[in-house]
Amino acid sequence: MIKLVGIAIVALGFALRGNTLLVVVAAGIATGLAAGMGFNEIMAAFGNYFVEYRYLTLTVVLTLPVVGLLERYGLRERAEALIRRSRAATAGRVLVVYTAVRQVSIALGINIGGQAAMTRPLVSPMAEGAAHARAGPLPPATTETIRAHAAAAENIGNFFGEDTVFAVGAVLVIQSTLHEAGHDVSLWLLSWWGIPTAIAAFVLWVWRARVLDRRINREVAAGKEAQR
Amino acid sequence: MRLLSLDVFYVVAGMLLLGVAIGLAMDRSQPKRFGSALFWGVLAITFIAGNLVPPVVIGYLALALVLLAATKRMGGAKAAETSAEQRSASAARLGFWIFVPALLIPVTAVLGTLGLSKLHVGDVWLFSTVNVPVVSICLGAVVAVAAGLLLTRAPLRTPVNEGGRLLQTVGWAVILPQFLAVLGGIFAQAGVGAVVADLVARIFPMQFPFVAVLAYCAGMALFTICMGNAFAAFAVITLGIGLPFVVQAHHGNVAIMAAIGMLSGYCGTLVTPMAANFNLVPAMLLELKDKNAVIKAQAPVALAVWTFNVLLMYLCVYRF
Numbered sequence: 001m002i003k004l005v006g007i008a009i010v011a012l013g014f015a016l017r018g019n020t021l022l023v024v025v026a027a028g029i030a031t032g033l034a035a036g037m038g039f040n041e042i043m044a045a046f047g048n049y050f051v052e053y054r055y056l057t058l059t060v061v062l063t064l065p066v067v068g069l070l071e072r073y074g075l076r077e078r079a080e081a082l083i084r085r086s087r088a089a090t091a092g093r094v095l096v097v098y099t100a101v102r103q104v105s106i107a108l109g110i111n112i113g114g115q116a117a118m119t120r121p122l123v124s125p126m127a128e129g130a131a132h133a134r135a136g137p138l139p140p141a142t143t144e145t146i147r148a149h150a151a152a153a154e155n156i157g158n159f160f161g162e163d164t165v166f167a168v169g170a171v172l173v174i175q176s177t178l179h180e181a182g183h184d185v186s187l188w189l190l191s192w193w194g195i196p197t198a199i200a201a202f203v204l205w206v207w208r209a210r211v212l213d214r215r216i217n218r219e220v221a222a223g224k225e226a227q228r
Numbered sequence: 229m230r231l232l233s234l235d236v237f238y239v240v241a242g243m244l245l246l247g248v249a250i251g252l253a254m255d256r257s258q259p260k261r262f263g264s265a266l267f268w269g270v271l272a273i274t275f276i277a278g279n280l281v282p283p284v285v286i287g288y289l290a291l292a293l294v295l296l297a298a299t300k301r302m303g304g305a306k307a308a309e310t311s312a313e314q315r316s317a318s319a320a321r322l323g324f325w326i327f328v329p330a331l332l333i334p335v336t337a338v339l340g341t342l343g344l345s346k347l348h349v350g351d352v353w354l355f356s357t358v359n360v361p362v363v364s365i366c367l368g369a370v371v372a373v374a375a376g377l378l379l380t381r382a383p384l385r386t387p388v389n390e391g392g393r394l395l396q397t398v399g400w401a402v403i404l405p406q407f408l409a410v411l412g413g414i415f416a417q418a419g420v421g422a423v424v425a426d427l428v429a430r431i432f433p434m435q436f437p438f439v440a441v442l443a444y445c446a447g448m449a450l451f452t453i454c455m456g457n458a459f460a461a462f463a464v465i466t467l468g469i470g471l472p473f474v475v476q477a478h479h480g481n482v483a484i485m486a487a488i489g490m491l492s493g494y495c496g497t498l499v500t501p502m503a504a505n506f507n508l509v510p511a512m513l514l515e516l517k518d519k520n521a522v523i524k525a526q527a528p529v530a531l532a533v534w535t536f537n538v539l540l541m542y543l544c545v546y547r548f
Contacts, residue, residue: 003420006411007454014501020508021400022298024407025291028414035418043287045417046410050290051278053409055234055362056505058275060402061241061395062369063333068390069376070330072310074319078326081319110341111361112334115510117369121330124514148521151510152498155522156529159494163487170459174486177463181471185483193487193544200536204529 006031063117075121080129091131091146091216092209095153098123099205102157103198107164115154124150135220142219149212153205160201163194230353235279237366242275248392251385263301264396267293271403294407297400305396322379329376333368340364398512405505412460421460424451425468440473440480441542448489449496449534456502458493465489480545488541495534498526 006027013023025046032042067075083089098118105112112118124147131146132138138146163170171190178185245268252258253265270289278286296302310318319326341364345355355363373387380386395402415421425447432443447469451461470489474480497503501523511519518524 003418003423006415006418006420007424010411010454010502019298020404020501020504021294021407024404024411025294028407028411031411031414031418031420037418040284042414043291044282044284045287045414046290047283047286047288049410049413050274050286050406051283052413053406054238054275054278055359056405056409057271057403058234058237058241059362059365059369060398060505060509061244061391062237062366063372064394065244065387065391066329066333066369066372066376068392068394069373069380069382069387070326072308072315072386072390073322073326073380073382074315074317075326075330077312077316078319078322081316105338109361110338111365112337113365115506115513117330117333117365119510120513144516144518144521145525147514147516148511148518148525151507151514151522152525152529154510155498155506155526159497160491160533163491170490171487173459173462174490177466178482178486181467183471183475183482185486189483190487193484194491196540197488197491197533197537200540201529201533204532204536208525208529 002034003031005034059114060116063114067116067121071121076125079122079125080132083126083129084133086130089126089130090134090213091127091149092211092213094127094130095123095149095212096206096209098150099153099157099202102154103161103202106158106161107198111158113154114158115151119150119154123153131216131220135217136224137220138216139219139223142216142223145212145215145219149208152208156201156205160198164191164198230355232355232363232367234359234363234366237363237370238275238278240366240370242272242277244388244391245269245272245275245395247388248395251389251392252396258303258306260301260303263296264303267296267302267400268392268395270296290407290410293400293403302399303396304399305393308393318380325379329372329379332372332375333365336368336371337361337364340367394513397515398509401504401508401512404508408456408502408504412455412457415455416460416464421451421464422468424454425464428465429469429473434473434477437474437478437480437546438542440469440478441545442538444470444474444485444489445492445534445538445541448493452493452496453500453502456497456500456504458490458497461493461496462486462490465493474545478546481548484545484548485541488537488545492534492537492541495530495537498530499523 009027009030029042127146127150171187174190249265249269252261270293274286274289341360345360347354428443428447432439434440447465448461451465452458455461470485474485475482507522511522
């Protein structure tokens with residue numbers, strides 16, 4: 001039970017809103033000590049995992065220069081202007097289309113981007129532009145909501161497309177874990193059983209996108225009302 | 229031989245971080261410039277020399293990064309140097325071409341995954357075989373910078389400076405995903421998962437088939453919320469709850485249980501700040517005031533998909 005000290009520290013740290021990095025490191029050190037590791041041993045484990053997982057930071061670091069460069073030359077403004085020309089576009093529809101593209105491409109094993117390469121420079125400006133064209137100037141809180149949903153569109157497409165059709169990533173993890181436990185399962189069967197949830201997640205996302213569009217209209221109308 | 233692997237891009241990213249650090253240190257108008265420069269400089273060392281230095285040294289360097297962040301030695305990002313009007317004007321001048329470098333990242337990712345990873349001359353391969361999607365995106369990012377420089381005729385220091393400005397916007401949160409993975413590794417090494425699985429198995433009345441399914445899906449979601457990583461949760465919860473109860477005790481189908489179980493874990497990923505790369509880093513990137521806004525946007529879908537998963541698994545796992 002003493003080994004659960006790390007989970008307790010994480011829960012407490014988040015509840016008290018401590019610096020997340022500090023909370024996480026404290027939890028790691030406490031867990032290591034509770035498991036009987038020495039401090040240098042813990043630091044060596046930290047170093048090992050830190051180096052092994054550099055790829056989590058790598059894509060963000062490498063994509064930010066081009067995103068920053070293009071934003072300086074008006075990429076976000078251009079993406080907003082482009083979407084304003086479309087009469088059918090709403091913020092919700094833009095996000096649904098992006099989630100669909102993301103789900104299908106990741107299902108084929110292709111990762112088309114992520115939060116730094118797609119959401120910030122393209123998807124979120126387009127969603128904001130569509131909402132602006134439809135409803136009028138957006139209150140700051142509404143812009144925040146649209147941006148948060150743009151990040152959600154990326155995550156939901158990514159997560160619930162991955163385990164279908166083409167065996168990549170998670171399906172391989174599942175197979176090797178089960179294999180080590182003495183169960184051999186075909187990749188096809190695992191992918192097949194990922195499909196119902198993928199469809200359900202997409203349908204639910206369409207619902208959330210419609211809720212978002214209604215919320216935008218309501219908040220913009222309330223904003224205009226307040227100005228009168 | 230592999231020409232392009234993660235190691236190559238670690239060095240490229242390290243050089244970039246070093247450039248950012250030097251740029252910040254020399255910029256007198258930057259608040260807390262030396263703290264920020266030190267942070268990105270130390271991170272650069274872990275990228276460039278990660279495999280050359282003993283792990284214990286990297287461990288202490290990582291600890292130094294945390295202390296720099298926790299004692300607020302880092303300054304924020306400066307505002308964009310260009311105005312919205314200037315940007316709109318240059319966007320109008322460049323027209324559709326401004327999208328080309330941005331779209332080169334996904335296009336290169338597609339080409340990389342489908343074709344480039346299979347290119348080779350004798351024993352010399354273009355791509356490393358591990359982590360092809362990540363390598364493809366990295367290559368795409370480098371190609372896109374080159375195209376962006378050609379298009380805008382900006383000097384090389386512009387992408388470094390602008391990239392540095394965005395890095396400052398994200399701040400220390402950019403390395404949070406790495407630390408959460410570290411924590412997951414330490415948890416695994418210390419055997420935390422087995423304790424959690426044992427606890428869940430004792431609390432729930434596992435003689436009922438539905439309870440076994442519920443406990444497994446709940447275990448996947450809750451442990452993912454704690455760890456921030458469904459893959460780490462999968463091994464622990466499947467070995468501790470899934471296989472002994474759903475499969476052995478109630479004769480459920482292994483493939484159905486595992487596939488839907490992993491997706492139940494993802495529902496946990498959508499609602500936890502521990503999955504920083506998915507939930508917190510975007511909040512910083514999109515400059516949101518509420519750092520939990522992304523989680524709030526995802527929570528209704530996560531809960532609904534999780535409920536769907538429990539029902540689907542219960543209806544199918546004992547039947548096929």
